[in-house]
Amino acid sequence: MGNARKTPEVRADSQADIAFLLLIFFLVATTMNSDKGLSRVLPPIPPEDVKVEDQKVKDRNVLLVFVNASGQLMAGDEQLDIKALKDKAKEFIVNANDDENMPEKEEKEIDMPDGSKWTYMESKGVISLQTTRDTGYDMYIQVQNELTRAFNEIRDEVAQSKFSKPFSDLNEDERGVITKAVPMKISEAEPRKAIKK
Amino acid sequence: MAVMKKDGGKKEVPAISTASLPDVIFMILFFFMVSTTMRDQEVLVRYKLPNATEIQKLEKKNLVSYINIGVPVSHMQAKYGTAPRIQLNDSYKTAKDIGDFIGAERDQLNESDRAQMTISIKADKDTKMGIITDVKQELRRANALKISYAALEAEK
Numbered sequence: 595m596g597n598a599r600k601t602p603e604v605r606a607d608s609q610a611d612i613a614f615l616l617l618i619f620f621l622v623a624t625t626m627n628s629d630k631g632l633s634r635v636l637p638p639i640p641p642e643d644v645k646v647e648d649q650k651v652k653d654r655n656v657l658l659v660f661v662n663a664s665g666q667l668m669a670g671d672e673q674l675d676i677k678a679l680k681d682k683a684k685e686f687i688v689n690a691n692d693d694e695n696m697p698e699k700e701e702k703e704i705d706m707p708d709g710s711k712w713t714y715m716e717s718k719g720v721i722s723l724q725t726t727r728d729t730g731y732d733m734y735i736q737v738q739n740e741l742t743r744a745f746n747e748i749r750d751e752v753a754q755s756k757f758s759k760p761f762s763d764l765n766e767d768e769r770g771v772i773t774k775a776v777p778m779k780i781s782e783a784e785p786r787k788a789i790k791k
Numbered sequence: 792m793a794v795m796k797k798d799g800g801k802k803e804v805p806a807i808s809t810a811s812l813p814d815v816i817f818m819i820l821f822f823f824m825v826s827t828t829m830r831d832q833e834v835l836v837r838y839k840l841p842n843a844t845e846i847q848k849l850e851k852k853n854l855v856s857y858i859n860i861g862v863p864v865s866h867m868q869a870k871y872g873t874a875p876r877i878q879l880n881d882s883y884k885t886a887k888d889i890g891d892f893i894g895a896e897r898d899q900l901n902e903s904d905r906a907q908m909t910i911s912i913k914a915d916k917d918t919k920m921g922i923i924t925d926v927k928q929e930l931r932r933a934n935a936l937k938i939s940y941a942a943l944e945a946e947k
Contacts, residue, residue: 613816623829626827626828629849629852629855630846630848632843632939632942633939637931728920731918732841735843736843738843
């Protein structure tokens with residue numbers, strides 16, 4: 595054995611096949627589901643001993659949105675097209691002219707990120723969403739979407755006037771401030787036991 | 792010049808080198824490894840999500856549990872019919888089982904994460920609200936209050 599033997603080069607031809615195999619495995623075994631949706635927080639079940647009367651809110655503070663089985667929409671006292679719902683909800687919550695039939699406002703002190711206090715006239719308006727058991731889910735989501743849009747636009751406006759930036763450009767603390775000033779008050783009534791068919 | 796015409800002007804097209812093919816495939820592989828998640832359950836109901844514009848991304852995937860609601864997939868229809876059903880984990884359940892389901896899911900999480908648990912409701916567009924309302928009531932009873940109605944992004 596005079597001359598050292600050379601190690602033969604590793605063949606790389608099959609590397610592509612192996613990579614393909616792995617690729618196909620991942621294509622089959624995984625999903626690319628983007629989990630997106632409308633986030634909501636459900637109200638906790640009220641304790642048995644709390645009477646319903648305690649939770650009553652004044653009529654002027656509630657906007658009743660009712661969706662029936664054929665997808666028709668009622669907001670307040672009038673039938674409404676879904677396209678008009680956002681503006682109606684916005685107008686109701688903001689109550690720019692301090693109308694007597696629109697929600698009251700309440701002073702609320704909010705801690706700013708820089709330590710100062712900010713007094714904001716928080717609207718006491720609540721949007722109450724009611725459906726029947728036969729209402730379509732699609733319509734329900736559309737209504738929820740429009741209501742969310744109304745709140746998002748209000749938040750945007752408040753953010754613009756307070757921080758001169760749209761809501762989406764704020765940092766986390768500033769967002770918290772705006773969210774406190776404009777909480778998303780969408781209440782979904784307890785399902786009514788007896789609904790006329 | 793004379794050198795190039797050495798073999799009488801007959802040029803052969805060189806074979807395409809496949810040396811970089813593995814690299815390309817690996818690149819695609821890594822893309823899929825990073826951007827996808829493991830399929831953790833077989834979907835037994837067919838659902839077409841509604842569209843919405845104001846949707847938010849669900850942040851931590853490991854804190855999310857899913858409830859699928861829709862018509863059973865075609866090969867299960869012979870056995871289970873075509874009425875909309877609720878799927879929890881890998882089987883059809885009724886709204887009454889949601890409490891147990893939430894309890895089991897909650898037990899799998901760290902104690903510190905339990906409050907952050909989110910339920911994603913993936914329901915078909917054509918479902919009636921009755922079944923959704925039942926599910927929501929059960930979720931409230933199970934004290935799983937953070938929910939998300941899964942929806943697809945729609946153009947504004």
